[in-house]
Amino acid sequence: MAIRTIVKLPDSILREKAQEVLKITPRTHKLLDDMMDTMHHANGIGLAAPQIGISKRVIVVNIGEESEKIELINPIVIEKSGEQLGPEGCLSIPGLSGDVRRAEQITVRGLDRKGHSIDVSGSGLMARVLQHEIDHLNGVLFIDIADAIYEPEEHEDD
Numbered sequence: 001m002a003i004r005t006i007v008k009l010p011d012s013i014l015r016e017k018a019q020e021v022l023k024i025t026p027r028t029h030k031l032l033d034d035m036m037d038t039m040h041h042a043n044g045i046g047l048a049a050p051q052i053g054i055s056k057r058v059i060v061v062n063i064g065e066e067s068e069k070i071e072l073i074n075p076i077v078i079e080k081s082g083e084q085l086g087p088e089g090c091l092s093i094p095g096l097s098g099d100v101r102r103a104e105q106i107t108v109r110g111l112d113r114k115g116h117s118i119d120v121s122g123s124g125l126m127a128r129v130l131q132h133e134i135d136h137l138n139g140v141l142f143i144d145i146a147d148a149i150y151e152p153e154e155h156e157d158d
């Protein structure tokens with residue numbers, strides 16, 4: 001396990017369509033482990049592989065509980081409904097936030113690290129993070145689709 005460097009704008013890898021994972025290997029497992037470590041180290045709640053310079057369709061999400069760590073390989077949205085508008089930021093775009101319209105509820109299908117098909121459903125923040133991370137796999141950033149972009153106010157803990 002290792003902390004990897006987070007790629008930031010204007011790195012062009014963030015604009016590429018990431019490649020599907022055709023075979024899950026020990027390298028894929030290390031990628032997942034490193035992504036989860038890197039995300040936690042950066043106090044993030046989601047990370048996509050292109051954000052550490054790997055143009056593969058892999059995401060990790062953990063919005064809170066340790067038990068809710070999610071790893072998804074080749075994720076696709078199979079269902080979404082409703083709408084929410086809320087603030088978003090991105091570890092690859094430090095210093096900016098935006099209000100982004102997203103589906104309120106979503107179901108994503110992908111592979112787990114053993115190659116088994118799994119469905120992950122979520123609403124609210126979980127749905128938002130899943131949509132944000134899947135967008136990364138298509139080279140889409142929140143600043144592309146935000147209703148408004150702003151520099152967040154200073155936080156007392158910054």
Ligand code: NI
Nearest residue numbers: 089090091092
């Ligand atoms: Ni992001």
